[in-house]
Amino acid sequence: MVGIVEVSPRDGLQNEKTLLETDAKVDLITQAIAAGVTRIESCSFVHPKLVPAMADAEAVMERVPRPAGVSHIGLVLNRRGFDRAVSAGVDEVNVVVPASDTFSERNQNSTTDALTAVAEEVCAEAASTGLPATVTIATSFGCPFEGEVDPDRVVEVARRSAAAGAKEIAIADTIGVGVPTQVRTLLDGVRSVAPDVVLRAHFHNTRNTGFANAVAAYEAGVAWLDSSNGGIGGCPFAPAATGNIATEDLVYLLERMGVPTGLDLEKLIPIAGFLSDQLGYRVPALLPRAGTFPG
Structure with missing residues (x-):
């Protein structure tokens, strides 16, 4: 089995031109939970001027359903x-550290080293309060400004994060340039310095390699894969970055491989229609168009 972290309410919506109302976001989260999602990145706690789509994070967290066994994740960039x-009542936090200095500077006006220090502080504080913390290493596979990223930079962020108390480390292909050989190299490197940390992976499908990378990550032993209902998403700080791998397409792929995910495709598929109506365009996911097989 492999777990699915649903990121449409955060990474999916953060780059959309249409800003969804709080009611619609809560509806999206409710539908995802009804489809079997147990971990969901419900919002991010960033400056509203930088990411207006996430300005209502506290309001969303106040109203989300909280059935037993469901964990709401809040993305954070700093203390x-x-x-x-924490004040909004998240169940876990995800702190992002870009592996590229230029991306770090464009995104957070800082450096990879300095942001890793911030992650260390957040992880230590989270550990002291019993709140699970993930460190997501953005631009692990490539940077839109610098090009190739040295895998050693990714591994060093992972090493420091694990030492500071991170319970989980995610490698993220922020701009969708990665291929399966990179997936294996990076996961091997992270595992060598953080053998006891849960591994997670986050892929975008910008160049149509996201699903191949997801399979490679599963075969390399990751416990969790990020995906987004409808395949929506992107990064406001990365030029031309397109959507995440679609949850419904990923679940179909894995289930056909004989890999259970715990999610219900029949309940996932209608979410794409809901998102299309809310956003005003047909979302990228393919399974809602083609249908399941056998039908």
Whole structure:
């Protein structure tokens, strides 16, 4: 089995031109939970001027359903965001560290080293309060400004994060340039310095390699894969970055391989229609168009 972290309410919506109302976001989260999602990145605690789509994070967290066994994740970039997330009642936090200095500077006006130090502080504080913390290493596979990223930079962020108390480390292909050989190399490197940490992977399908990378990550032993209902998403700080791999397409792929996910395709598929109506365009996911097989 492999777990699915649903990221449409955060990574999916953060780059959309249409800003969904809080009611619609809560509806999206409710539908995902009804389809079997147990971990969902419900919002991010970032400055509203930088990411207006996430300005209502506290309001979303106040109203989301909280059935037993479901964990709401809040993405944070710094200690201020962490404090907001804790006050809002998240079940776990995800702190992002780009492996590229230029991306770090464009995104957070800092450097990889400095942001890793922030992650260390957040992880230590989370560990002291019993709140699970993930460190997502953005631009692990490539940077839109620098090009190739040295895998050693990714591994070093992972090493420091694990030492600081991160319970989970995710490698993220922020701009969708990765291929399966990179997936295996990076996961081997992270595992060598953080053998006891849960591994997770986050792929975008910008160049149509996201699903191949997801299979490679599963075969390399990751416990969790990120995906987004409808395949929506992107990064406001990465030029031309397109959507995440679609949850419904990923679940179909894995289930046909004989890999259970615990999600219900029949309940997942209608979410794409809901998102299309809300966003005003047909979302990228293919399974809602083609249908399951056998029908």
